[in-house]
Amino acid sequence: MWLWNKIKQLAIPSRTGVVTLRYPYKPRPAPAGFRGQPVWDHTKCIGCAGCASNCPARTIFLRDICQEIRILLYDSSRCTYCGRCADLCPEKAITMSENFELATDHRQDITETMELFMMTCQRCGRCFDLEIKNALDKLQMLGYRYDSLEARKVIRQSTPELEPELLEKTATYRRPEKLEKSPCGKD
Amino acid sequence: MSRKDELLNLLKDELKGNFLAASSLEENRLFIDIKKEALVETANQLMRAGARYQMGVGYEARKNGRGLAMVHTFAFDADSLLVAIRALTTEDEPEFDSLTPFIPGAGWSEREYIDLLGLHFKNHPHPKRLVLSDDWPEGIYPLRQEVPYDLMPPAAEEVAFRLDEAPPGSSIIPFGPFHACLHEPAHFAVYVDGEEIKGCEYRGFMVHRGIEKLAATELTYNEIPFVAERICGICGSVHSVNYAQAVEAASGLKIPRRAEFIRTIMLEIERLHSHLMWLGVAGHLIGFDTVFMQAWRIREKIMWLAESLTGNRKTYGMVIIGGVRRDIDLTKAELIKKTLAEVEKDVQALEKAIIKDKSIHRRTKGVGYLSREKAKEWNLVGPVARARGLDIDARRDHPYAAYDEVKFEVVVADSGDVWGTLVVRIKEIYEAIRIIHQCLEKLASRLQGSPLAIEIEDPIPAGQQGLSVVEAPRGEAVHYVLTGDDNRPERWRVRAPTYPNLQAVPDMLLNNKLADFPIIVGSIDPCISCTDRVAVIDRRSASGRILSRQELEKLSREMRSKT
Numbered sequence: 001m002w003l004w005n006k007i008k009q010l011a012i013p014s015r016t017g018v019v020t021l022r023y024p025y026k027p028r029p030a031p032a033g034f035r036g037q038p039v040w041d042h043t044k045c046i047g048c049a050g051c052a053s054n055c056p057a058r059t060i061f062l063r064d065i066c067q068e069i070r071i072l073l074y075d076s077s078r079c080t081y082c083g084r085c086a087d088l089c090p091e092k093a094i095t096m097s098e099n100f101e102l103a104t105d106h107r108q109d110i111t112e113t114m115e116l117f118m119m120t121c122q123r124c125g126r127c128f129d130l131e132i133k134n135a136l137d138k139l140q141m142l143g144y145r146y147d148s149l150e151a152r153k154v155i156r157q158s159t160p161e162l163e164p165e166l167l168e169k170t171a172t173y174r175r176p177e178k179l180e181k182s183p184c185g186k187d
Numbered sequence: 188m189s190r191k192d193e194l195l196n197l198l199k200d201e202l203k204g205n206f207l208a209a210s211s212l213e214e215n216r217l218f219i220d221i222k223k224e225a226l227v228e229t230a231n232q233l234m235r236a237g238a239r240y241q242m243g244v245g246y247e248a249r250k251n252g253r254g255l256a257m258v259h260t261f262a263f264d265a266d267s268l269l270v271a272i273r274a275l276t277t278e279d280e281p282e283f284d285s286l287t288p289f290i291p292g293a294g295w296s297e298r299e300y301i302d303l304l305g306l307h308f309k310n311h312p313h314p315k316r317l318v319l320s321d322d323w324p325e326g327i328y329p330l331r332q333e334v335p336y337d338l339m340p341p342a343a344e345e346v347a348f349r350l351d352e353a354p355p356g357s358s359i360i361p362f363g364p365f366h367a368c369l370h371e372p373a374h375f376a377v378y379v380d381g382e383e384i385k386g387c388e389y390r391g392f393m394v395h396r397g398i399e400k401l402a403a404t405e406l407t408y409n410e411i412p413f414v415a416e417r418i419c420g421i422c423g424s425v426h427s428v429n430y431a432q433a434v435e436a437a438s439g440l441k442i443p444r445r446a447e448f449i450r451t452i453m454l455e456i457e458r459l460h461s462h463l464m465w466l467g468v469a470g471h472l473i474g475f476d477t478v479f480m481q482a483w484r485i486r487e488k489i490m491w492l493a494e495s496l497t498g499n500r501k502t503y504g505m506v507i508i509g510g511v512r513r514d515i516d517l518t519k520a521e522l523i524k525k526t527l528a529e530v531e532k533d534v535q536a537l538e539k540a541i542i543k544d545k546s547i548h549r550r551t552k553g554v555g556y557l558s559r560e561k562a563k564e565w566n567l568v569g570p571v572a573r574a575r576g577l578d579i580d581a582r583r584d585h586p587y588a589a590y591d592e593v594k595f596e597v598v599v600a601d602s603g604d605v606w607g608t609l610v611v612r613i614k615e616i617y618e619a620i621r622i623i624h625q626c627l628e629k630l631a632s633r634l635q636g637s638p639l640a641i642e643i644e645d646p647i648p649a650g651q652q653g654l655s656v657v658e659a660p661r662g663e664a665v666h667y668v669l670t671g672d673d674n675r676p677e678r679w680r681v682r683a684p685t686y687p688n689l690q691a692v693p694d695m696l697l698n699n700k701l702a703d704f705p706i707i708v709g710s711i712d713p714c715i716s717c718t719d720r721v722a723v724i725d726r727r728s729a730s731g732r733i734l735s736r737q738e739l740e741k742l743s744r745e746m747r748s749k750t
């Protein structure tokens with residue numbers, strides 16, 4: 001019985017042969033509908049911030065540097081490739097590409113920045129008409145964040161040793177207010 | 188009279204003035220508000236009526252009166268009923284009676300909120316510091332509202348977790364936090380007497396990511412599914428479907444039938460993947476690498492299938508509140524059928540080749556034994572419970588998605604050991620394939636072209652509770668959602684299947700050989716990440732009294748004053 005089992009076990013690999021792909025020597029194309037790195041089409045984007053305010057990883061940042069210029073920055077290092085931005089963009093300016101070979105030493109390689117020239121509405125002086133129900137309203141601007149592009153390290157890093165600079169920095173973090181009365185009844 | 192009404196009347200009669208309110212948005216759910224004095228009595232009543240304890244949820248209430256709230260949920264598996272009881276206390280007096288003395292499975296749930304919320308549980312047998320890292324400052328409770336989600340107190344030096352003393356006559360062998368037989372960081376201090384295991388202490392919480400806090404402060408309703416699925420590297424759809432179901436239940440949304448079938452298919456594909464992966468890992472842990480290689484070769488086909496269906500190798504990114512994002516059309520259905528045919532053939536060949544192999548029998552039969560009664564006492568779930576004769580399966584007992592329309596068998600074994608788990612998981616592979624075929628048939632025959640998701644027109648009302656269960660490959664996962672303002676839930680609590688199962692590991696290890704440690708721990712397929720969205724520690728199972736932190740402090744102070 002034991003021997004018979006071992007023979008059967010030997011038979012499986014000899015039947016299937018080698019299954020390992022020759023990747024990366026032979027590229028493996030992604031199937032249709034693959035969710036790779038999102039790419040932006042600047043000719044289509046209207047700067048509505050729909051993608052930025054709905055990105056679960058919060059990795060699309062927007063900032064208006066003046067009334068006319070809005071900067072959109074996509075930082076791939078935290079992207080989860082969920083494709084939510086591409087789904088929600090009313091102008092279909094975002095496509096999920098087939099690119100998945102994104103390992104790099106330089107964050108800049110996988111960062112995309114767009115400077116969008118925004119037209120001012122002649123009637124209300126703002127960029128969009130928010131009174132009429134349109135695609136933009138559907139996006140629900142809730143959660144829209146005015147981000148600082150310089151300080152986009154939203155995820156704070158911890159280091160094995162506490163360097164003096166870091167210690168200084170953590171001192172400025174928001175702290176909970178000191179509770180007047182300890183809820184545990186301890187002091 | 189339905190079971191729900193029976194229970195409601197019983198509780199109303201017994202509790203009298205302590206019964207505050209009851210709500211039931213759905214047929215199979217019952218949410219009860221009680222005064223906190225009646226917490227133990229109510230839980231007792233429910234347990235006597237045949238309930239299975241699921242989990243505790245603590246949160247800081249902002250609506251309907253401020254204070255700290257504790258919710259305990261119970262399942263009535265025979266009646267497809269889930270019951271949640273909620274009690275509120277003031278911030279000045281954050282104390283509840285502990286359920287742990289008579290429901291041991293509640294121990295972790297309560298200890299969680301001692302740390303995260305600053306609650307106190309009267310009569311808790313083991314309120315040792317549990318959840319937070321060892322150097323987390325006293326008096327800061329992360330789940331309290333005033334604590335920001337990204338608070339990072341500076342690390343303190345020279346603090347370490349205080350392990351309990353080993354029982355007399357035994358020595359400690361540490362496993363982890365990083366160890367070749369553990370796939371995620373966790374620390375087991377195993378007490379051994381010679382080769383025999385006499386108990387163990389578990390220290391987890393090394394991969395705590397604060398996801399629940401993040402959801403309550405930063406994310407919005409439809410962003411959370413994409414974070415929820417990343418709770419686990421394997422049960423992606425389990426958590427996103429579970430969360431979406433809880434929100435849909437809380438807000439009374441009815442999703443299209445087609446979406447429910449697609450969710451079911453995704454969940455079963457995930458089960459195929461998880462079972463095959465576990466089979467490989469189990470083979471590897473007992474030193475049988477043929478199983479490892481072959482099971483993972485078959486699993487690769489499932490991953491490619493997932494890639495074609497969802498756009499990535501994992502079953503991620505399919506679910507949103509109100510439905511699903513991607514369709515399974517006829518071409519994709521053909522692809523699924525083709526892959527499943529291959530997988531079924533391969534699994535059969537593999538099963539035939541290994542199931543009679545004596546080396547597997549010797550390493551798994553009688554190993555990690557736990558009796559049916561013990562399994563029940565620890566509220567075990569999933570294949571680990573079914574291998575110990577407990578006939579529970581959320582897919583049949585609390586049908587969700589499209590499980591009410593498919594036929595399948597709940598596989599139960601009664602050997603009570605790792606071998607039983609192995610048999611259950613292999614048989615479930617065939618059942619999963621059966622379920623997917625039935626779903627595809629129904630999709631093709633009558634649900635072509637119907638919408639994939641409903642559009643959510645009105646804002647989700649605040650203050651509603653939703654409770655949802657999904658039978659993950661490793662067992663029942665439970666999500667609780669309390670809706671809130673600002674387009675995000677006020678509280679979202681996740682209980683992964685490993686959470687109850689891991690609590691029983693010390694009992695499973697008892698009197699086994701040290702060499703079997705990897706496979707026993709591996710047999711519950713521990714998902715440390717899922718469990719550790721908050722941290723957990725277990726008391727050792729060997730007898731002996733354990734000092735609480737306060738007692739220990741008091742004792743050491745006394746000792747110091749004496750010297």
Ligand code: SF4
Binds near residue numbers: 060
């Ligand atoms: S793919 Fe997802 S995570 Fe990445 S930028 Fe788009 S929405 Fe954000």
Ligand code: SF4
Binds near residue numbers: 046088089092
């Ligand atoms: S959602 Fe589309 S149109 Fe709007 S800012 Fe993003 S890319 Fe531009």
